[in-house]
Amino acid sequence: MILFLDSRSDSVMPEEKDMTSTTVLVVDDSETDRTLVTGLLTTARPEWTVLSVSAAAEGLEVLARQSITAVVADLFMPEMSGEEFLLEVCREFPFVPVMLITSLGNDEIAARSLELGAANYLPKNRLADDLVPAVDEILREIQEAAVARDVLSHLVRSQTVFRIDSDLEQIRLLLHLIRDQLQTLQRMQGHEVRQVTDAVREALMNAYTHGSQVSTQRFPAGSTADVDSALVASTGSPVIEVELSFCADRVCFSITDEGSGFDTNSFHNGVKSKTGHGFCTMRRHMDCIEFNERGNRISLTKELTPPTAV
Secondary structure, eight states, X not given: XXXXXXXXXXXXXXXXXXXXXXXXXXXXXXXXXXXXXHHHHHHHOTTSEEEEESSHHHHHHHHHHSOOSEEEEESOXXXXXXXXXXXXXXXXXXXXXXEEEESSOOHHHHHHHHHHXXXXXXXXXXXHHHHHHXXXXXXXXXXXXXXXXXXXXXXXXXXXXXXXXXXXXXXXXXXHHHHHHHHHHTOSOHHHHHXXXXXXXXXXXXXXXXXXXXXXXXXXXXXXXXXXTOOOOOSSOOEXXXXXXXXXXXXXXXXXXXXXXXXXXXXXXXXXXXXGHHHHHHHHHOSEEEEOTTSSEEEEEEEOOOOOBO
């Protein structure tokens, strides 16, 4: 990884949360549990402001109208579940951490919650002992992230190269890392981060699908597969190389696989077909898409709005 920092940066970054003031939002349809969680937090940390609502939709309304430091939400709620609420918060308020709590917890649910983006997971039978320390840890992570964003506000350009196995789990983890880096750079709005991440996901799935094909056959552009259902006819351990570069006016991704490539001439036809959904997503969300002659490397570019001078 190569980073170039400029201490003279005059860009105006999005307003950071005031870490001297902590507001925790509790979302739980059980009045008993809301009272318990609120009581534990206010008793241990009287300097905090603790708000509570009985439904996920109400929680989203609160997040939309005022600054919330962290959220504690029940996993199982009517109308909108805790998982659905978590996904919506991750999409619309990516810098607000959510801790999920439930009375029906197990290791599988905990793993899924963290995979979906939860900051932490806690069974309700451990609230009395572990709730406050868990929220304290989340707040420490928020402060550390704020420091990192301050450093990255001086970033002039960077270049990072990853070499991963053609493996769905490694692809998923890399996508999470890329999304987090884009969010931390704070040069795009939340919906733009999602769009760019979606485009990179499609490019990675194209590499996953075609990268393990070692025959001389060329495949139609755009015939990518879903992360959960993609099948690979692998004869070894293919590798995908991902280069991420960032400068003041653009972010670029170059994704190379070890396969025989596909016929790039079919790209413009493929984007209109059912199998061309992946390339349609890339073209819709990125400003420039380029292929090498072999068809086993795709480069995606997203132009960035120039920083506003003071």
